[in-house]
Amino acid sequence: MIIDTHCHLISDKYGDLDVLREESLALGVGHCVTQGTSTYDWEPQLALAARMPDFVSSSLAVHPSEVHAVSDEQLSYMMELCRKHPQAAIGETGLDYFWEAPEGWSEDAYRARQRDFLEQHFNLAQELGLNISLHTRDKVGLASFEDAFAIARNFPKVRPVFHCFIGDGAQAERIFSELDGLISFTGILTFNKSEHVQAVATWCPADRFMVETDSPFLSPAPHRGKVNIPGRTKFVVDKIAELRGVSPEEIAACTTANACRFFRLPSHLTH
Numbered sequence: 001m002i003i004d005t006h007c008h009l010i011s012d013k014y015g016d017l018d019v020l021r022e023e024s025l026a027l028g029v030g031h032c033v034t035q036g037t038s039t040y041d042w043e044p045q046l047a048l049a050a051r052m053p054d055f056v057s058s059s060l061a062v063h064p065s066e067v068h069a070v071s072d073e074q075l076s077y078m079m080e081l082c083r084k085h086p087q088a089a090i091g092e093t094g095l096d097y098f099w100e101a102p103e104g105w106s107e108d109a110y111r112a113r114q115r116d117f118l119e120q121h122f123n124l125a126q127e128l129g130l131n132i133s134l135h136t137r138d139k140v141g142l143a144s145f146e147d148a149f150a151i152a153r154n155f156p157k158v159r160p161v162f163h164c165f166i167g168d169g170a171q172a173e174r175i176f177s178e179l180d181g182l183i184s185f186t187g188i189l190t191f192n193k194s195e196h197v198q199a200v201a202t203w204c205p206a207d208r209f210m211v212e213t214d215s216p217f218l219s220p221a222p223h224r225g226k227v228n229i230p231g232r233t234k235f236v237v238d239k240i241a242e243l244r245g246v247s248p249e250e251i252a253a254c255t256t257a258n259a260c261r262f263f264r265l266p267s268h269l270t271h
């Protein structure tokens with residue numbers, strides 16, 4: 001059984017989520033962690049996790065690209081929801097320096113609010129004994145990675161996963177040794193010109209990586225460009241197995257075990 005550790009099931013790209021569930025189960029993906037991003041998806045996501053507990057776990061947060069749209073009061077409200085309803089993690093949070101600041105915001109003020117929100121998410125994760133799903137993205141250089149890394153360092157009890165990892169081996173090593181963190185791979189691994197991230201997937205220690213789709217985005221080959229579903233985590237697993245010269249079952253087993261530990265999922269999900 002495969003676990004998709006990062007997707008966004010509350011999306012206008014999806015119709016019937018019962019159909020999506022059946023399609024995903026047919027591909028061997030038995031569970032997924034859906035990640036909150038902003039006011040519109042928090043409550044629908046909690047309702048979905050309550051309706052399909054065997055298939056969906058919830059993780060709530062404000063995505064870094066949404067910090068201008070979410071008030072301080074709304075952030076506090078999200079934190080209250082996390083205290084009242086079971087969460088697998090806090091996420092998707094992080095720092096995004098790729099997109100320009102929205103209208104009416106200076107670059108400095110926008111990035112400062114992202115860092116402030118990220119720190120508050122780490123505080124919440126620490127309070128609730130949860131881990132954190134991190135997004136970092138830069139146009140050039142590694143500023144968002146370095147800034148998120150520096151904040152994560154202040155919270156040694158919270159383990160981060162750097163989701164949709166596309167960095168190099170040196171970054172991965174630092175995440176493992178200095179943060180006790182993990183990385184997770186998306187369908188980008190299956191694209192042409194992703195040799196450097198394929199290299200990391202080839203040597204990465206078996207207890208340090210997970211798999212994900214980031215659905216509805218990033219559909220892997222051979223379905224590139226289509227609306228993605230959690231079931232296609234299977235293609236990420238298959239690619240890693242090919243790169244490492246082992247069976248897909250072996251990659252499914254280790255990534256599922258890692259996900260169960262990281263997200264504290266009930267152990268019956270692995271059977």
Ligand SMILES: [Zn+2]
Pocket residue numbers: 006007008035092214
């Ligand atoms: Zn995401």
